[in-house]
Amino acid sequence: MSSNHTAKSPNARVSRRFAALACAIVACLPNLAVANPQIVVDVNSGQVIAHEDAFRKWYPASLTKLMTAYTTFKAIRSGELSLESIVVMSEKAAAQPASKMYYKPGSKLTLDSALKILIVKSANDVAVAIGERVGGTLDNFVARMNADAQSLGMTSSRFVNPNGLPGKGQYTTARDLAVLAVALRRDFPEYAGYFSLEGINTGKKEYPNYNLLIGRFDGADGMKTGYICASGFNQVSSATRNGRTVVSVVLGADSLGARADISAELLQKALTTPRAGPRLESLAPYGPGRDAVADISAEVCNPQARKVRSEGRDEAGRMKLLSPYIHEMGRPPRTVFAGLIPGSEPVAKPQGSATANEIANVPIPKPRPTF
Numbered sequence: 001m002s003s004n005h006t007a008k009s010p011n012a013r014v015s016r017r018f019a020a021l022a023c024a025i026v027a028c029l030p031n032l033a034v035a036n037p038q039i040v041v042d043v044n045s046g047q048v049i050a051h052e053d054a055f056r057k058w059y060p061a062s063l064t065k066l067m068t069a070y071t072t073f074k075a076i077r078s079g080e081l082s083l084e085s086i087v088v089m090s091e092k093a094a095a096q097p098a099s100k101m102y103y104k105p106g107s108k109l110t111l112d113s114a115l116k117i118l119i120v121k122s123a124n125d126v127a128v129a130i131g132e133r134v135g136g137t138l139d140n141f142v143a144r145m146n147a148d149a150q151s152l153g154m155t156s157s158r159f160v161n162p163n164g165l166p167g168k169g170q171y172t173t174a175r176d177l178a179v180l181a182v183a184l185r186r187d188f189p190e191y192a193g194y195f196s197l198e199g200i201n202t203g204k205k206e207y208p209n210y211n212l213l214i215g216r217f218d219g220a221d222g223m224k225t226g227y228i229c230a231s232g233f234n235q236v237s238s239a240t241r242n243g244r245t246v247v248s249v250v251l252g253a254d255s256l257g258a259r260a261d262i263s264a265e266l267l268q269k270a271l272t273t274p275r276a277g278p279r280l281e282s283l284a285p286y287g288p289g290r291d292a293v294a295d296i297s298a299e300v301c302n303p304q305a306r307k308v309r310s311e312g313r314d315e316a317g318r319m320k321l322l323s324p325y326i327h328e329m330g331r332p333p334r335t336v337f338a339g340l341i342p343g344s345e346p347v348a349k350p351q352g353s354a355t356a357n358e359i360a361n362v363p364i365p366k367p368r369p370t371f
Contacts, residue, residue: 037174040248040266041280043185043238048277049246049270054175055285057156057293058251061226062099062122063172063234064164066180067157068130069115071145073188075134076111083112085133086341092138093128097165100125101202108344115191116338119224120200121207127163138162149176152183153281166228171293174249178280181223181236181247195222195238202339212260212321213237215329217267223247225259229301231294235259239267246270252296255309257321264323 037058039051060067075081089107101123103109109117109126111133117126128138135141138161145159154176160167185192198215199208213220222238232252239246248266253259299305 036253036262037251038249038262038266039174039178040246040270041178041182042270042275043182043245043247045275046182046279046281047275048178048280048283049273050266050277051174051283053287053290054178054249054283055156055173055287055290056251057171057173057290058234059166059170059228059231059293059295060157060159060164060172060177061228061231061234062164063177063224063226063236064159064162064170065118065122065127065226066177066184066224066236067145067149067159068127068162069118069191069194070152070180070184070188071141071148072111072115072130072134073184073191074148077188081111081134083110083115085111087111087114087126087129087133089125089129090132093125093132096124096128096163099123103340104346106346108341109339110341113338113340115194116197116200116336119194120197120209120338122210122225124163124165128161131162149180152179154179156285164226164228166230173290174251175280175283177236177249177251178247181238181249182280184223185238185245185247192221195224196220197336198333199335200338201335203337204339206333206335208333208335210256211235211237212256213239213263213267213326215333216321216326217264218325219271220267221245225256229297232296232300233259235263237263237267239271241271244271252294254300254305260321260326261323264325268325 037053037056039054040049041047042049076083086108087110089103089105091105094103094105099122101117101121103125111130114126114130117123118130131138131141135144141162142159145162149157149159154172157172157176158169160170164170196214197209199206201207210225211223217239219239219241220237221240223236226234233255234251234253235249237248237250246267248263248270250259250262250266253262
């Protein structure tokens with residue numbers, strides 16, 4: 001392990017997490033079977049403070065939605081649409097698997113609300129609806145995502161959908177996600193508030209942010225979490241103190257709490273370390289086997305791993321956080337409205353109702369053809 005790499009984070013056991021936290025930035029852990037890619041970067045200077053397995057290909061899961069947001073922000077800036085543009089739920093969008101809002105086809109919301117739901121709730125149905133609204137078609141939007149990724153220099157990333165659900169040929173790296181995170185902060189500072197929301201409310205229900213650093217780590221102001229079995233628990237984080245902003249990427253953690261703890265360690269390291277290290281764009285690819293996309297389903301989605309994660313929660317079901325840099329919020333999360341346009345949700349036709357072509361719900365027979 002070279003001197004500018006961080007130590008690998010724990011890959012399968014919550015019981016080893018505290019020891020890993022004590023030495024997350026120095027080489028104090030034995031080599032583990034599964035890589036845990038991570039990187040932390042100073043946004044203003046572009047300097048890499050620490051990194052490990054940063055070029056290992058990984059499934060992005062819902063971190064894909066950061067790319068969806070970037071492409072959408074570009075479309076807004078170009079004048080194609082605005083935050084008040086209407087997003088309509090199509091049948092394809094409504095049919096996406098959870099996590100989702102379960103909106104019915106035809107439901108309408110503003111792009112502003114859709115973006116808040118995308119980032120905070122990580123709703124897969126809303127992600128597809130945004131893609132269709134921005135791109136005209138889903139395929140066109142995905143093509144734009146990939147074009148934007150290439151223009152940013154994300155040389156080891158490919159997207160096949162806007163929500164990060166498992167799909168053949170979809171992958172990224174910690175290095176590429178750092179490039180994207182830095183670009184979001186630099187290119188679209190006016191939209192930074194979307195990533196720092198503590199929660200949203202639809203007028204009927206409240207949803208806290210899945211990012212456990214928001215409101216709990218000093219200076220935390222973004223960005224996104226993601227999870228599928230194949231990728232483990234992923235998180236892109238950002239924090240600002242004294243005018244200095246840093247972003248971190250953690251892939252393949254073993255739980256919600258682990259990805260938050262490791263992210264906090266990386267951010268704290270970067271915020272308290274003088275700017276030093278290679279620039280992100282000049283970081284040379286490294287590491288054996290980096291061209292194969294890692295799949296850690298066997299380590300993450302087995303009965304023992306689920307049991308360990310369950311034991312990592314307190315009596316109220318809250319994830320236990322071990323980092324000394326994460327504190328209790330001490331109050332309910334502050335939420336902002338993000339929901340359907342009032343009155344836009346389609347109303348189901350009552351049972352037994354008759355249309356103009358029906359009497360007592362029985363279709364009028366059509367005349368037989370004349371021979």
